[in-house]
Amino acid sequence: MGFFLETLFGGLMAGMLYSLIALGFVLIFKASGVFNFAQGAMVLFAALAMARFSEWFPKWFGFDNAVLANLLAFIGAMAVMVVVAWVIERWCLSRLVNQEGITLLMATLGISYFMDGFGQTLFGSDIYKIDIGMPKDPIFLFEQTFQGGVLINAEDLYAALIAAALVAALSLFFQKTATGRALRAVADDHQAAQSIGIPLSRIWVIVWSVAGFAALVAGIIWGSKLGVQFSLSQVALKALPVVILGGLTSVPGAIIGGLIIGVGEKLSEVYIGPMLGGGIEIWFAYVLALVFLLFRPQGLFGEKIIDRV
Template sequence: MAFFLETLIGGLMAGMLYALVALGFVLIFKASGVFNFAQGAMVLFAALAMARFSEWLPRWFGVGPVLANIGAFIIAGAIMFAAAWLIERLVLRHLVNQEGATLLMATLGITYFLEGVGQILFGNDIYKINIGMPKDPVFAFESTFQGGILINKEDIIAAAIAAALVAGLSLFFQKTATGRALRAVADDHQAAQSIGIPLNRIWVIVWCVAGVVALVAGMIWGSKLGVQFSLATVALRALPVVILGGLTSVPGAILGGLIIGVGEKLSEVYLGPFVGGGIEIWFAYVLALVFLLFRPQGLFGEKIIDRV
């Protein structure tokens, strides 16, 4: 039982990080109808900025590691805000009411542009982000289970940060005037414009929010795995989460991430020995394929009914 709980907890922690990346897809799709294939590149770009400025600030100004991390986070956040504004101003504004395939290709172009600019500005080595999260595991519930349950402190802190961000975004969408405007735009662009909601400003805001989500995701993944260009592929791990939860549902992104995180870990541990291992690599995509066949809108997605 203790080993099962260890695997379950590890899956939940990984699932929260998947949900954090998937949240960027959901936010942008809800507000603009654009499937943002550049979300992985945004995570990479933000992580590169965070890692490099946390190195440069002590060298330039002689500040300590805490101030360096705070300053690097603020600068990286400002860079993501600027990137969001430029994406809306230079790309999306000129593609309003275009076909979905056109918008998807635009986000693919943004992906390669961000990766290229990131390599030019920040280099292409493997960098570290040290935000002080403890790496050593701890044993919990030793009085309940013999030997206790091994839990990684870093995973717990990372999951708590992700959960706090998700909770904050949920409150933002539900309780603020801007959040209500975002939901109105998500429901009907033309109706929102007809009552005076500025569509372009809303798109800038939602891309800025997605940039902050990418920054937090990049900071956590960079702390765990190091910042390297393969980090951009983390978006591919989040795609099944979006399919499972639904492209328009924030709770769906969270639940989908948890289901896939737990499913990957449990299947690898308990089914892997019978098929030679490697289930963790493809489990999420097979599950997403099943959902595409039987419930393509996902668990919480809106079912589209066309009437003629």
């Protein structure tokens, strides 16, 4: 039972990180109606900015304080992501208003490849370290209940708590604020939203900035665990099955979908993997997403679209 709980908790903690990245996909889809394939590249770009700024700022400004360096690096990286959001809106999305969905989809693919290449040109292509002080020692829980207790990685636990707090904050922002309601209006009908005075360009900058903030936090957490390297953009793409499972338009769906994917891949790898030779954790999420596309393409919480003719 203790081992099962360790695997379950590990899946839940990984699932919260998937949910955090998936929120970026959901927010942009709700605001622009396009699936943002650049979200993985945004995670890598933001993590590279954070890692490099934390190295450069102490040298540039002549101080030796790790906490201050990380704080300034975070502010600098967030500023970079806001600039990226403005550039994407100004030079790409504003020129593609009311175009076909496939046009916007191809635009995000182009943005993805550009950010992958430009990020490594600007910040370098080595493996960089992000150290924000999260404890890495394991901790034991429920020692009185199970023999030996349940072993949990402290870094994973703190990362999951940070991701959960941010997911909750973004959910409240989207559901309770005037800007969040404007985002939903823009998602439903661009032209109608413009006709009642909602500035489409400002909304798109805001939503891409929020998605960039989510990408930055996810990049910091994954970079702290794995190091900042090109594979981060591939890790971020694990959120694709999450949004398919939860629903492209559902914030709660991104959360539930992330938890299901995280737990499912961990349990299947541990309990089914030995019988099939391992490797299930790599493809489990995508097979589950394929099943949902076949039988429930709108996902668990997505809206079913009915066209009346």
